[in-house]
Amino acid sequence: MRYDPIEPKLFTKNRNNFLCKMENNSIAIFHSNDLMPKNADQVMKFKQNSDLFYLSGIDQEETVLVIIKNVDKHEELLFLRETNETIKIWEGEKLTKENAKKVSGVKKVIWNKEFKHSISKLVNKASTIYLNSNEHPRANIVVESRDARFKNWIQHRFPEKEYKKCSNILYEMRAVKQKAEIQLIQKACNITSLGVKRVLKYLKPGVYEYEIEAEIIHEFLKNRSSGFAYDPIIASGSNACILHYGANNSLCKDGDVVLMDFGAEYANYASDLTRCFPVGGKFTKRQKSVYNSVLRVMRESIKLLKPGVFLAEYEKNVGILMEKELVDLGLLSIKEIKNSNSIPAYKKYYMHGTSHHLGLDVHDVSNAEKPLESGMVLTCEPGIYIPEENLGIRLENDILIAENGNIDLMEKIPIEAEEIEDFLNI
Ligand code: GLY
Ligand code: MN
Ligand code: MN
Numbered sequence: 001m002r003y004d005p006i007e008p009k010l011f012t013k014n015r016n017n018f019l020c021k022m023e024n025n026s027i028a029i030f031h032s033n034d035l036m037p038k039n040a041d042q043v044m045k046f047k048q049n050s051d052l053f054y055l056s057g058i059d060q061e062e063t064v065l066v067i068i069k070n071v072d073k074h075e076e077l078l079f080l081r082e083t084n085e086t087i088k089i090w091e092g093e094k095l096t097k098e099n100a101k102k103v104s105g106v107k108k109v110i111w112n113k114e115f116k117h118s119i120s121k122l123v124n125k126a127s128t129i130y131l132n133s134n135e136h137p138r139a140n141i142v143v144e145s146r147d148a149r150f151k152n153w154i155q156h157r158f159p160e161k162e163y164k165k166c167s168n169i170l171y172e173m174r175a176v177k178q179k180a181e182i183q184l185i186q187k188a189c190n191i192t193s194l195g196v197k198r199v200l201k202y203l204k205p206g207v208y209e210y211e212i213e214a215e216i217i218h219e220f221l222k223n224r225s226s227g228f229a230y231d232p233i234i235a236s237g238s239n240a241c242i243l244h245y246g247a248n249n250s251l252c253k254d255g256d257v258v259l260m261d262f263g264a265e266y267a268n269y270a271s272d273l274t275r276c277f278p279v280g281g282k283f284t285k286r287q288k289s290v291y292n293s294v295l296r297v298m299r300e301s302i303k304l305l306k307p308g309v310f311l312a313e314y315e316k317n318v319g320i321l322m323e324k325e326l327v328d329l330g331l332l333s334i335k336e337i338k339n340s341n342s343i344p345a346y347k348k349y350y351m352h353g354t355s356h357h358l359g360l361d362v363h364d365v366s367n368a369e370k371p372l373e374s375g376m377v378l379t380c381e382p383g384i385y386i387p388e389e390n391l392g393i394r395l396e397n398d399i400l401i402a403e404n405g406n407i408d409l410m411e412k413i414p415i416e417a418e419e420i421e422d423f424l425n426i
Contacts, residue, residue: 001059002224003267008105010180011057014173015067015076015105018055021169022069027122028130028166029154030055031146032063049147050360051132051170053268056104060095062112065104068122077118078104082111123154128162135167136365167365175357175366176375181269182400182409185358185377188229188271189398189409191264195219196275196413200423205254205279209234212260213248220264229270230362232262236279240392241385243352254280257287259392263362270362272379273410274396281424283417287391290384291417293325294393297382301354305380305399305406309372311355318354318382322346331386349384358398376401377409 022028030052036044048059056065062081068074078101083094097109110118123129131154132147141148155163177185195216202215212234220227235245236252240259252258256279263271276291278284283291301318323346326332337345355378357364366376378401383394397410414420 001267002226005103006057006184006267007180008057008103010178011055011103012105013178014055017173018166018169019067019069019074021173022067022130023128023164024069024071025126026069026128026130026164027126028067028132029119029150030065030132030166031150032058032061034146035061036143048268049132049145050174050268050365051166054170054174054360056106058095058100058104059268064112064115064119065106066119066122068126076106076108078106078109079112079115079118080109082113119154120157123158123161126161128164129154129158130164130166130169132166132170135165135171136361136363137368138363171365172367172370174359174364175370176373177359177377177400178375181359182375182377184267184269185271185398186409188225188264188266188269189273189413191220191223191225191266192262192271192273193410193413194223195262195264196273199260199277200414200420201426203252203258203277203279203424204281205252207252209236209239209248209250209252209258212252212258213262216260216262223264225264225266226268227265229263229265229272233259233274234262235259235392238387238390238392240276240394241387243385252279255284257283257291257391257393259394261394261396268360270358270360270364271398271409272358272362272381272396273398273413274381274383274394275413275415275420276393276395277420277424282421286389287393288417289329290386290389290391290393293329294382294384294395295415295417297321297325298380298395298397301382302380302397302399302406302408305355305372305378305401307372307374307401307403311368311372314372315354319344319346319350322350322382322384326350326384329384331384349386350382351385352381352383354382355380355399372401374401374403 033049064079066077100109131151198219231246234248236258237256239245259276261274357366358377381396385392400407
């Protein structure tokens with residue numbers, strides 16, 4: 001792997017926490033992701049299933065983890081793709097049983113040709129079967145995963161069994177990060193910081209957005225990131241008002257501001273940052289006013305991210321902060337705010353949410369019915385988008401919720417408007 005080995009005790013602890021929440025006489029089954037096909041005989045770059053990685057640390061295709069809970073005996077099984085000389089020649093080394101034990105801490109590793117036979121016996125004996133599935137509220141699932149194919153197969157074979165969703169246990173656990181996970185997210189943030197520094201040296205009028213993207217990925221790969229944690233947005237001028245802009249094809253012109261939303265992935269953990277730089281090295285007075293409004297909302301919002309807070313209530317409070325700034329910028333009137341009905345007036349210039357969980361997934365999973373807790377990592381990313389002024393400003397840092405005041409994992413990355421200008425004019 002490109003990243004340093006992760007201590008297996010992280011995965012052992014995660015499995016034990018999951019096991020504690022399982023019913024007696026039950027089993028839970030987690031599959032890796034598929035290698036997704038491109039065209040002809042090619043496949044896309046492999047991306048491991050976050051749940052399987054969280055519980056095993058195994059970063060290889062065709063893997064299955066099974067956790068068995070009985071009153072008297074608990075067991076864990078890891079099914080692996082059996083390697084051979086041909087695979088070794090064409091694809092390189094795959095995990096041996098010994099290496100898989102070392103990575104995951106699972107003691108019993110079996111080649112996956114045994115899987116269907118073994119799992120049928122285990123399911124037959126168990127009363128409750130936990131099946132894994134993607135339950136992210138915004139997931140748009142049009143492709144059947146290995147987990148989903150297995151669900152169809154096993155439920156058809158054993159229709160009388162009681163089935164439960166792993167996500168009901170797992171999402172709450174995954175939202176509260178272990179120390180080792182926070183270190184990995186911090187490492188991803190540090191690599192992102194190197195990308196920012198490189199852009200600060202590179203940006204000038206006449207560069208294309210994709211040239212900025214190329215500078216960033218160079219820095220990421222050089223520092224052992226597997227790449228972008230999500231498709232980067234490099235959006236100059238009015239492109240910044242397209243929330244999911246990804247073409248990154250335009251010329252950055254003097255007088256424009258370029259919005260850059262990018263983050264490095266390290267050891268499957270994501271970071272997520274947004275910065276806005278003036279292409280010519282200096283903000284106009286108006287650009288700086290809008291920039292500072294967003295920065296003020298961000299700083300105040302970060303203070304609101306505390307244990308016990310519900311995200312829905314937090315978003316309402318951020319909306320109030322944003323409305324004040326929009327009035328001061330002359331973009332909204334008090335009357336418009338008072339007259340707004342079900343959709344708050346600020347949504348005209350600030351259409352998205354302020355914070356999401358971050359971890360193995362950029363928009364990480366959680367139990368949305370629970371309030372924030374110490375150990376959670378969330379982004380804070382307010383923005384103001386004014387297409388009629390060719391201007392979109394968003395600022396985004398990654399914040400660790402802690403008991404005695406939260407910790408900004410991107411604290412050291414330049415954010416003050418003057419600081420940015422100074423770096424751009426060295
Ligand atoms: N770039 C994804 C996000 O900021 O949520
Ligand atoms: Mn982002
Ligand atoms: Mn984000």
